[in-house]
Amino acid sequence: MANRVGASSWLRGTIVRKGGGSSIANSRTTTPQIQSTSTTIFGGGVKDPSGRTSEYYSADDQCPVCKSDRFLNPKLRLLVSACYHKMCESCIDRLFTLGPAPCPICNKTLRKLAFTPQTFEDLGVEKEVAVRRRIAKDFNKRQEDFPDIRSYNDYLEEVEEVTFNLINDIDIPETEARIAKYKQENIEVIRANHEREEQYAQYLKELEDAERQEREQRALELKRAEEEEREEREKGRQELIDKLETSTKDAAKLVARAKLEAQRRASSRTTSSVFVSSVKGRGRAAQAATVPDVPHVPLQDDWYAYEDKFTLRTNYDDPISEAVRRDREGIMRAGGYFVEQAWERALRSAVAGLEIAPLEGLHTTASSIPVLQHGDVPTSAT
Amino acid sequence: MDAVEKANADRQKRWAKDQKIGEGTYAVVYRGREVATGRKVAIKKIKVGQFKDGLDMSAIREVKYLREMKHQNVIELLDVFSSKTNLNLVLEFLDTDLEAVIKDRSLVFLPADIKAWIAMTFRGLEFCHRNWILHRDLKPNNLLISANGQLKLADFGLARDFADPGYKMTCQVITRWYRPVELLFGCRYYSTAVDIWSVGCIFAELMLRIPYLPGESDLDQIKTTFRALGTPTDEEWPGYTKLPDYVSVGQFPKTPLRDLFTAATPECLNLLSKCLIYDPKKRISAKDALYHPYFSAMPYPSHPSKLPKPAKKESNRPLEEVDGNVEFDGPGPAVRANPPNKLKRKLSDSELGGRPIARKLDFTAM
Numbered sequence: 001m002a003n004r005v006g007a008s009s010w011l012r013g014t015i016v017r018k019g020g021g022s023s024i025a026n027s028r029t030t031t032p033q034i035q036s037t038s039t040t041i042f043g044g045g046v047k048d049p050s051g052r053t054s055e056y057y058s059a060d061d062q063c064p065v066c067k068s069d070r071f072l073n074p075k076l077r078l079l080v081s082a083c084y085h086k087m088c089e090s091c092i093d094r095l096f097t098l099g100p101a102p103c104p105i106c107n108k109t110l111r112k113l114a115f116t117p118q119t120f121e122d123l124g125v126e127k128e129v130a131v132r133r134r135i136a137k138d139f140n141k142r143q144e145d146f147p148d149i150r151s152y153n154d155y156l157e158e159v160e161e162v163t164f165n166l167i168n169d170i171d172i173p174e175t176e177a178r179i180a181k182y183k184q185e186n187i188e189v190i191r192a193n194h195e196r197e198e199q200y201a202q203y204l205k206e207l208e209d210a211e212r213q214e215r216e217q218r219a220l221e222l223k224r225a226e227e228e229e230r231e232e233r234e235k236g237r238q239e240l241i242d243k244l245e246t247s248t249k250d251a252a253k254l255v256a257r258a259k260l261e262a263q264r265r266a267s268s269r270t271t272s273s274v275f276v277s278s279v280k281g282r283g284r285a286a287q288a289a290t291v292p293d294v295p296h297v298p299l300q301d302d303w304y305a306y307e308d309k310f311t312l313r314t315n316y317d318d319p320i321s322e323a324v325r326r327d328r329e330g331i332m333r334a335g336g337y338f339v340e341q342a343w344e345r346a347l348r349s350a351v352a353g354l355e356i357a358p359l360e361g362l363h364t365t366a367s368s369i370p371v372l373q374h375g376d377v378p379t380s381a382t
Numbered sequence: 383m384d385a386v387e388k389a390n391a392d393r394q395k396r397w398a399k400d401q402k403i404g405e406g407t408y409a410v411v412y413r414g415r416e417v418a419t420g421r422k423v424a425i426k427k428i429k430v431g432q433f434k435d436g437l438d439m440s441a442i443r444e445v446k447y448l449r450e451m452k453h454q455n456v457i458e459l460l461d462v463f464s465s466k467t468n469l470n471l472v473l474e475f476l477d478t479d480l481e482a483v484i485k486d487r488s489l490v491f492l493p494a495d496i497k498a499w500i501a502m503t504f505r506g507l508e509f510c511h512r513n514w515i516l517h518r519d520l521k522p523n524n525l526l527i528s529a530n531g532q533l534k535l536a537d538f539g540l541a542r543d544f545a546d547p548g549y550k551m552t553c554q555v556i557t558r559w560y561r562p563v564e565l566l567f568g569c570r571y572y573s574t575a576v577d578i579w580s581v582g583c584i585f586a587e588l589m590l591r592i593p594y595l596p597g598e599s600d601l602d603q604i605k606t607t608f609r610a611l612g613t614p615t616d617e618e619w620p621g622y623t624k625l626p627d628y629v630s631v632g633q634f635p636k637t638p639l640r641d642l643f644t645a646a647t648p649e650c651l652n653l654l655s656k657c658l659i660y661d662p663k664k665r666i667s668a669k670d671a672l673y674h675p676y677f678s679a680m681p682y683p684s685h686p687s688k689l690p691k692p693a694k695k696e697s698n699r700p701l702e703e704v705d706g707n708v709e710f711d712g713p714g715p716a717v718r719a720n721p722p723n724k725l726k727r728k729l730s731d732s733e734l735g736g737r738p739i740a741r742k743l744d745f746t747a748m
Contacts, residue, residue: 291685291687291688292685293494293681293682293683293684293685293688294682294685295678295682296497296501296677296678296682296683298669298672298673298677299505299508299669299672300454300505303512318547320547321547332571333620333621333663334564334569334619334620334621334622334624334625334661334662335564335569335570335571335572335573335625335662336564336569336572336573336574336575336576336661336662336663336665337571337572337573338545338573338663339547341544341545341573342545342546342547344545345514345545
């Protein structure tokens with residue numbers, strides 16, 4: 001199972017930079033990295049998990065056959081042939097409408113319907129993905145199908161060799177024969193494994209459904225609990241008012257007792273909810289009861305205590321910032337630059353630290369340094 | 383050994399380096415610990431020899447600013463020492479980053495969680511701004527999360543102090559998707575508002591779970607932004623057409639944020655829209671944002687310890703203080719093409735011996 005997860009993530013994390021490397025003013029050596037957006041590319045002409053197919057597209061696309069490019073034809077769309085050569089839709093129309101014809105690049109006979117959209121920038125990858133997909137369909141044995149790890153490794157080695165040969169066009173007829181032979185010999189196992197995989201997919205789907213249902217259920221319960229709580233509170237208040245009206249006891253005492261009761265009810269409710277959530281195995285809700293959220297405190301220190309130590313005037317005689325204020329075009333203003341910030345910075349630096357007591361112990365060291373009086377001669381000099 | 387060397391050796395002895403976690407163009411990151419206490423740290427070793435002009439600029443910036451800042455929402459630089467010709471930064475060890483949290487599809491965010499993260503981001507940012515430091519590279523990847531859930535601003539490699547009159551600043555900062563329009567138009571005089579825009583984008587990303595403005599090039603970034611928020615008018619943002627690299631990318635209509643963020647509360651959208659105001663002068667400041675009614679409204683922000691975190695087991699990638707341009711060792715998730723002319727598959731004995739089961743690639747699931 002671990003193998004399966006590893007293999008699918010191998011494709012999922014693809015990051016393809018579109019439009020070639022021509023971003024002029026990229027200040028950093030990094031490109032923004034993100035895993036799943038519309039720009040993410042998935043395997044050769046295949047659908048991504050959300051069911052979309054994304055096609056490779058670049059601003060510098062050019063049809064190798066007719067040399068038309070995106071500048072001449074903004075709607076240019078390049079498709080990939082069975083022999084992994086790119087050409088544009090109009091070339092395909094022109095060459096293959098009248099039936100099978102040779103590829104203008106490698107002379108292999110091609111049909112119009114056998115062209116597929118490109119998903120990867122590198123056609124080598126495109127081919128490898130297609131070959132691997134084809135191979136994986138038949139070579140689907142698992143480790144359990146082998147007596148020992150040695151033979152399983154040999155099998156994987158063989159699969160890899162066949163794949164490698166197909167990808168790099170080495171001994172194609174011989175390799176095809178090998179595949180056909182393997183297929184015939186293992187018909188039973190292949191079918192069984194297919195079924196097993198389908199079952200597993202089914203199982204995953206069921207699991208997902210169950211999880212969703214549970215989530216919905218939980219949301220519903222939460223809503224109900226809230227509703228109940230509100231009703232209870234309402235009832236409690238009504239009771240209290242009634243009592244205050246009818247009873248002859250001290251009003252303050254009655255109120256205090258009602259409060260106590262409400263508190264007890266609330267605490268019993270949270271403990272029961274903790275129990276429920278811990279049974280569900282989700283730590284989050286359980287934690288919610290133990291660590292209370294605290295209201296937002298904008299600033300958690302007293303930096304702005306210096307606010308009353310200075311007043312910022314609207315203008316200063318400041319030769320250095322003259323250029324900024326003369327900014328006729330408004331460029332600095334449009335960019336959000338404030339001269340006032342420079343002044344404020346200077347003022348704040350001046351007042352910061354006022355009223356803070358000197359560090360302990362500083363006094364003694366200061367007094368231990370001999371203070372030279374006017375006319376004294378330093379002792380070290382004598 | 384002179385006094386300086388001795389002091390350095392003493393410092394070096396306080397920290398022990400363990401295994402390597404990641405490597406970037408200018409630094410290697412190791413997991414480490416404090417010898418005396420066993421406390422986990424991350425040690426960022428800056429490669430010095432490679433650069434003609436001496437130490438890499440971002441290393442200098444990082445040390446310069448982190449050395450002065452101590453706040454619970456800013457990563458702590460614990461120590462700096464040199465070993466042979468390398469410079470080593472000892473940083474607080476942090477488990478994960480906000481990007482990993484956003485990407486982990488198994489996690490469900492409550493509105494209170496988003497509120498807590500944004501509040502912590504603003505708090506850290508307010509601390510930087512009050513100390514006259516611009517971060518200039520805010521993105522989920524640089525918001526690290528500690529074991530107890532505290533979010534911390536990290537990667538001060540592009541930071542600088544601001545408000546010095548008349549000095550030009552570079553506009554080639556901030557990862558493109560989080561870059562405000564004034565920088566895309568080449569503005570050389572800017573201020574704290576650039577960081578606020580980034581926070582706005584992160585805020586939106588937390589709600590959408592995908593990047594809000596993913597432009598494919600700098601020009602496309604302007605278009606993407608205008609498509610999402612409408613082309614600004616001259617009253618809305620006076621003088622922006624005079625910015626050095628201004629280009630006209632056409633008129634786009636304004637669409638209300640409500641159309642995209644259907645589940646957000648009115649306060650939430652109000653704060654988001656104030657972070658994404660085109661005119662930097664009108665954009666909300668970090669301090670004002672912290673006093674915004676969004677944070678005081680119910681629900682309270684989640685307690686940091688309760689915030690969702692990605693599951694531990696999947697973390698085969700390093701999640702510590704590393705730059706975006708790090709290449710991880712070991713088989714990464716990215717698809718790598720076989721070089722077409724590599725004609726013989728190599729399978730060494732050591733490979734067979736080291737790994738008992740060959741990895742099987744499964745393509746049927748697609």
